Amino acid sequence: MNAANVFDSKALLATLPQRPGVYRMLDGAGKVIYVGKARKLKHRVSSYFTRTMHDAKTRAMLAQVHDVQITLTHTEAEALLLENNLIKELRPRYNVLLRDDKSYPYIFLSKQQHFPRLAFHRGPRKPPGRYFGPFPSAGAVRQTLNHLKKVFPLRQCRDSFFNNRSRPCLQYQIKRCTAPCVGYISEEAYAVDVRHVELFLEGHRNQVIDELVQRMEGASEALEYEQAARLRDRISALRRIQERQYVAGARGDVDVIACLAHSELICIQVFMIRDGRNLGNQTFFPRIPEGTSEAEALYAFIARHYLGRDIPMELLVSHDFEDRALLEEALARDAGHRVRIQWRLRGERRRWLEMAASNARHALTAQIATRAGMERRFEELQLALDLDGMPERIECFDISHTQGEATVASCVVFNRAGPLKSDYRRFNVAGIERGDDYAALRQALERRYTRLKRGEAPIPDILLIDGGRGQLKQAQIVLRELQVEDVQLIGIAKGPRRRAGEETLFIAGRPGVLQLAPDSPALHLLQHVRDEAHRFAITGHRVRRGRKRTTSMLEEIPGLGPKRRQSLLKQLGGLHGVRRAGIEDLARVPGISQALAERIYQTLHG
Known part of the structure; x- marks a missing residue:
């Protein structure tokens, strides 16, 4: 009609x-x-x-x-x-709609107390204190807070909790807080950590690292080796955070936005760069009417997402669209400063956009695969194992070594959306007989589930072990000792010919074995989880095994004498930090020129 x-x-x-x-x-x-x-x-x-x-x-x-x-x-x-x-x-049905319409989250540092609090904040910035951000997502804020409390153990508890303590809480026991609530740290010492946090979040990270290096050397000279070791670990952790957030050539405040469509799905990827630091990215899957083009979706997204929020000076976009000048005018009026939307890009900025587009492509592929198969696989697994409810979380362990050398245990986590990589963990196994896989598995399980009992992560519904009855027995012993209950234990062993589809399942508490059909979605899910654990373990093992090789390679680099080597190792937190560092990170170390940084990088990475 x-x-x-x-x-x-x-x-x-x-x-x-x-x-x-x-x-x-x-x-x-x-x-x-x-x-x-x-x-x-x-x-x-x-x-x-x-x-x-x-x-x-x-x-x-x-x-x-x-x-x-x-x-x-x-x-x-x-x-x-x-x-x-x-x-x-x-929310009209024929407009492009965003599901996430919240304000940007911030890190909040209170200033009115004797012992300031570091916390997550979203909403009006009314409480007195300092606000750092904005960040692209709540996950990015919590990840940064998690890193910070490992390096600078400021309190994150609310005042009502803080003011009514008579003894330290669990955060003190696991070294995530210095217990100012019960007077275990002076105001002066606490203020030093507060100042370092402010400098770090303002972007003055090298200044913080330099001060910590000086304190570490002073503690070492005073024979306070435990304090020096703690400071060394802080420096290493700060370097790792800096590596993740540094963006070569970035200046000012920029958002990089890529849009990609496939079938009825559109994915928009946003990277937030502030003062040369990559604060992280956020993925959006807006609800779109059928027939909406990528350019139309991008225009609608920018208008809905940015108006009424903190808007950066520049938006780098993957598509041009109508009314770009009008949108710039509206954003500038809303932000109170000039806003430019650019899509013809060259050099480094084009690389940023390609990075965002690559992430959008990956996220879209993963979303399609997840929608199509993951939910069905979990349903089939529930039926195959005759579980009372659908499992929400699966963990899998695997062990990797070369004839007992550099043993590494991996733990990977899956939920109904697929791999949960932020929860992956590796364990460097030590103090066991070479090649004793049972002892390695026990050690990894004890370390992992002791942390889970402390609340580091949720207890899984299913614990999958790569191995047969022997490995399953070790897992049963550990969980019983730690009083971890309501976890379904499964061992997955390859068949005699070690071919995919011939795996045998050993289920704790059930006699016999279970063999699923090669085309079973439940088996495919278990294979996927097991293979990911295997990949993650091998990667960690190879890195650990290569550290010794890295040491000798540093000694062979022309122009890198003992003094510079020592400075490099101190500033970057050891051999592993040197190997992970980019050219820009190497060049920021005192005494390392740009040419020498390039030579070091080329030597280590071939």
């Missing part, structure tokens, strides 16, 4: 002015199904009813239109702002 047959479109068009404004299309029940803005309302709205060629999305929308309402504005930029607000409020 044509919309002109539902209501008198000619009468409507005759009353429309050639002025900026917003139009709302309503269905028969009076519900707004689409909101749009126009520089000239008469021209834009009439295009719906006078043209005969429309895409499928527009035809479907027009078939439901019973009325059109308008609101006049002074400028097109004002119309864009009003359109954005109406879409957020009314």
Whole structure:
């Protein structure tokens, strides 16, 4: 049915002015199904009813239109702002909608107490203190807070908890807090950590590291070796955080936005770069009407996502779109400073955009695969194992070594969305007889589940062990000793010919064995988890085994004498830190020139 047959479109068009404004299309029940803005309302709205060629999305929308309402504005930029607000409020079905419409999260450092608190914050910035950010997601804030409390153990508890303690809490026991609540640290010593946190979050990381290096050397000279070791670990942890966040050539505040579509899904990837630091990225899967192009989705995303928030000076985008200049004007008005949207990029900035596009492609592929198969695999696993409920979390352990050398145990985690890589863990196994896989497995399980008992992560529903009855027995012993209950233990062993599809399952508490069909989705899930644990273990083993080789390679680099080698190892936190460092990280070490940094990097990475 044509919309002109539902209501008198000619009468409507005759009353429309050639002025900026917003139009709302309503269905028969009076519900707004689409909101749009126009520089000239008469021209834009009439295009719906006078043209005969429309895409499928527009035809479907027009078939439901019973009325059109308008609101006049002074400028097109004002119309864009009003359109954005109406879409957020009314959520029309034919507009691009974002599920995540929250404000950006921040790290908050309170200032009014004697012992300031470091915490996650979202919402109005009213409490007195300092706010660092914004960050792209709550996960990015919590990850940064987790790193910080390992290096600078400031309290993160609320005042109501802090003011009523008579003894230290678990955070003190696991060395994530210095227990100021019961006077275990002075205000002066605590203030030093507060100052370092502020410098770190302001971007003065090298200054913090230099001060810690001086304190470490002073402690070493004073024969305070335990304090020196703690400071060394702090320096190493800070270097690792800096490696993850540094972006070569970045200046100022920039967001990099890539949009990619496949079938009925659109993925938008946003990387936030602030003062040369990559604060992380966030992935969006906006709800889109059928037939929406990537450029249209990108325009709608920027308008919905940024208006009313903290807006950076530049947005680097993967597609050009109509009304780019108008959107820049609206964003600048909202932000109070000039905002540029650029899409013709060269050099380093083009690499950033390619990085964002690559992440969008990966996220979209993963989302499609997850939607299609992961849920079904978990359902099939529940049926195959005859479980009372569908498992939510699976952990798997594997051991890797070369004839007993450099033994590493891996722990990988899957949930119903797939691999949960942030929860992966590796364990460097020591103090056992070479090649004793049982002892290695016991040690890794004890370390992992002791931490889980402390609340580091949730207890899994299924614990998968790569091995047969012997390995399963070791896991049963450890869990019984640690009083970990309600975990389904499974051993997965390869068949005599070690071919995929011939695996045998040993299930704790059940006699006999279980063999699933080669095409079983449940078996495919277990194979996927096991293979990921195997990959993760081998990678860790190879890194550990290569450290000795790295030492000798450093000694062979021309121009890198003992003094510079020592400075390099101190600043980067040991051999592993040197191997992981990029050229820019190496060149920031005192005494290491750009040319020498390039030579070191080429030597270590071939």
